[in-house]
Amino acid sequence: MLFTYVARLAGRASISPANKKTAGDIPSIITRSLIAVAGALAIAAVHASPHRTNADATHGAPASPHVVSADSQESEPGDLVAEAVKLLDVPYRWGGTSAETGFDCSGFVRAVYDKALGPVLPRTAAQQAAATKKIARSELEPGDLVFFNTRRHKFSHVGIYMGEGKFIHAPKPGARVRIEKLGVKYWSSRFTSARRVQEVQVARNASASKAADGAGVVAL
The missing domain is CATH 1.10.287 (Helix Hairpins)
Structure with missing residues (x-):
């Protein structure tokens, strides 16, 4: 024509x-x-084409949590989950923070978020719980955080929700990063909180990164 x-x-x-x-x-x-x-x-x-907004990118199912990427572009649905799945079978290591040496639970979660969105989370499970927004379990979306009481502490273990009642985590010494069901009795009985990274956290990180780039230094 x-x-x-x-x-x-x-x-x-x-x-x-x-x-x-x-x-x-x-x-x-x-x-x-x-x-x-x-x-x-x-x-x-x-x-x-379908109109996408920040809300689409963060509320749609399956979707990333309520965040925007560190470069101010929309996060693609499942970015966090995709990064997490790449680390399946990495061995557990107490205090571990890398795929090369192994992960503990919070080290795994932080590494996934660092890769997908930049440094928006602190180091330990308790710190990550304090830095994120509490949501109802029924509101869980892929990429949200799930916390458990496994050591007589409300936030002693953390994983990343994948959708369909599953989560991925670094479970314990001698085990490897794996996917499990929230509905399993062991985890269901120890579940304590569902939490979500907020937009302001990523926006703040993006601003800091841009400021560092402008100053000619690398943001850590």
Whole structure:
């Protein structure tokens, strides 16, 4: 249809008695027409695509938590979960914070968030609980945090919710990063809180990173 339309324009430019353009002007007319039509088609394509907002990126299911990425672009659904799954089978290590040496529960959670969104979480499970927003268990979305009382402490263990009643975590010495069901009696009876990273945390991190980049230093 595009070429038919342009051909008609070219024909009108060359045969219309009222047209004062010369033959040399026809290519420029066609070029301008092509540009105009292509631009219109591009705009139409944008408006025809599903409209995404920050709310879509953070509330939709499956979705990332209520955050925006550190570079101020929308987080893609499942970014956090995708990063977490890459670390399946990494061995547990008390105090561990890397895939090379192993993870403990909070080290795993922090490493996943660091990779997907930048440094927005503190180090320990209790600190991560204090730094995030409490939500109802029924409000859990992929990427949210789930906390358990496994050592006589309300926030002694943490994992990342994956959706469909499952979470991924670094469980204990001798085990590896794995996926489990929240409904299993052991975890269900020890579940203490569902929590979510807030937009302000990531926005603050993004601002700090940009300021550091502007100063010529690397944000840690």
